[in-house]
Amino acid sequence: xxxxxxxxxxxxxVDKFGEDFLISYGTFFAHQAFYFGAFIPFFICDFLPxxxxxxxxQNKTNDWKSQLNCTFKVLLTxxxxxxxxxxxxxxxxxxxxxxxxxxxxxxxxxxxTLTCSFIIEDFYFYWVHRALHHGIWYKYIHKMxxxxxxxxxxxxxxxxxxxxxxxxxxxxxxxxxxSRDLFTLWVWLGVRLYQTVECHCGxxxxxxxxxxxxxxxxxxxxxxxxxxxxxxxxxTFTYLDAxxxxxxxxxxxxxxxxxxxxxxxxx
Numbered sequence: 293x294x295x296x297x298x299x300x301x302x303x304x305x306v307d308k309f310g311e312d313f314l315i316s317y318g319t320f321f322a323h324q325a326f327y328f329g330a331f332i333p334f335f336i337c338d339f340l341p342x343x344x345x346x347x348x349x350q351n352k353t354n355d356w357k358s359q360l361n362c363t364f365k366v367l368l369t370x371x372x373x374x375x376x377x378x379x380x381x382x383x384x385x386x387x388x389x390x391x392x393x394x395x396x397x398x399x400x401x402x403x404x405t406l407t408c409s410f411i412i413e414d415f416y417f418y419w420v421h422r423a424l425h426h427g428i429w430y431k432y433i434h435k436m437x438x439x440x441x442x443x444x445x446x447x448x449x450x451x452x453x454x455x456x457x458x459x460x461x462x463x464x465x466x467x468x469x470x471s472r473d474l475f476t477l478w479v480w481l482g483v484r485l486y487q488t489v490e491c492h493c494g495x496x497x498x499x500x501x502x503x504x505x506x507x508x509x510x511x512x513x514x515x516x517x518x519x520x521x522x523x524x525x526x527x528t529f530t531y532l533d534a535x536x537x538x539x540x541x542x543x544x545x546x547x548x549x550x551x552x553x554x555x556x557x558x559x
Contacts, residue, residue, distance in 0.1 A: 295396040302475055303393055309393040315474060316382045318392075320375045321482070326482040327370075327449065330489040334445040335359070337495055346495045348515045352442035354494070362440070362450050369393035373453045377460070394473035402476060409466025409480050410487075410528050416462030422538070424455065425525070443492040443518045448485075487528060492518075508530045515543045 309318060337343045338354050397405065424434035437451045449456070465483060467477045490502070491514040502508050507529040517524040523538045524530075533539035 294398050295402070299396050302396060306392045306474075311474075312382070312386075314392045315385060315390060316378045317375075319474070319478070320370075320378055322478050323374070323481060323485065324370065326485040327489065328446075330486040331445040331448075334417055334489065334493040334495065337493075338444075339456055343495065346497050347516065348496050348512055349442040349519060352494075354442075354444045358440065359444065359446070362444075362446050366449050369449065369451070369453055370457055373456050374460070377457065388468060389472045390468070390474060390477070391472060392474040394475070396473065396475050397471060401470075402479065405467065405476055406480055406483055407472040408470060408482070412466040412469070413462045413484070414526050414528040416465065417459060418525050418532045420458060420462065421527070422525045425522070435514070438518065438521055441518055441521075441545075443494055444513060445489045445493045448488040448492040513539075513542065 306314060346348075415476075421434075424430060425488050433452045433455050437447075437455065440447045441448065451459075463481075464477075467480045471477070487502075490500075491509060493511050494515060496510070496512040496515075500510065502510055509524065509526060509528060509530045513524050513530060520541065523541050524533055524534045525538055528537060533542075
């Protein structure tokens with residue numbers, strides 16, 4: 293299936309704002325729209341009583357002070373780290389051949405790019421994240437991300453600037469290996485940002501469509517990492533943690549809760 297029908301609208305959009313502007317500043321604004329757009333629905337969930345039964349850590353409340361403090365620091369990092377990084381690396385990014393006004397990919401190839409980007413980013417994230425839990429890397433860098441033991445959506449990018457830079461590399465590897473067009477990069481950015489906000493949201497909804505994806509971790513998987521500070525290091529999937537035994541404690545808890553639930557029903 294072709295996405296060529298979108299090309300006239302996309303090209304008109306590129307002509308209006310300019311390729312150079314869109315690759316740097318445009319990507320930053322797109323990032324903000326995707327990130328906060330993904331967060332707002334989960335933020336609203338905190339004010340809907342009938343959804344509280346799906347909150348993972350029932351004993352924790354997402355108070356206004358924590359939310360506002362986190363939002364302020366995330367905006368600070370995004371403005372003072374991510375935006376300058378996009379501007380500084382603009383010439384290098386342009387030199388790689390990335391173009392805004394380029395033929396759009398077919399839908400199958402776009403889906404292939406997204407799938408491979410998730411696999412690559414997840415592999416990169418697992419090993420870097422696991423390393424950040426050791427020694428000075430944790431004490432002086434990654435510990436900041438664990439200020440919230442019961443995460444909520446916007447905490448996804450609440451991190452030390454150095455961690456933001458390191459993990460940002462893993463985010464762009466996939467799109468740059470499989471494509472050279474800004475449209476694909478933005479689609480990936482939107483999907484990836486929704487995924488990271490969702491897995492930090494603090495809610496485990498049974499109707500979430502990601503439950504249908506094999507080896508998908510989701511909010512419940514990552515929430516355990518924030519609560520206990522160990523294991524479940526992958527960003528998206530569960531197979532790496534399963535292979536290397538870093539999800540053993542999480543799986544043990546699931547088994548214990550399942551056994552307890554079964555016992556309660558039998559009584």
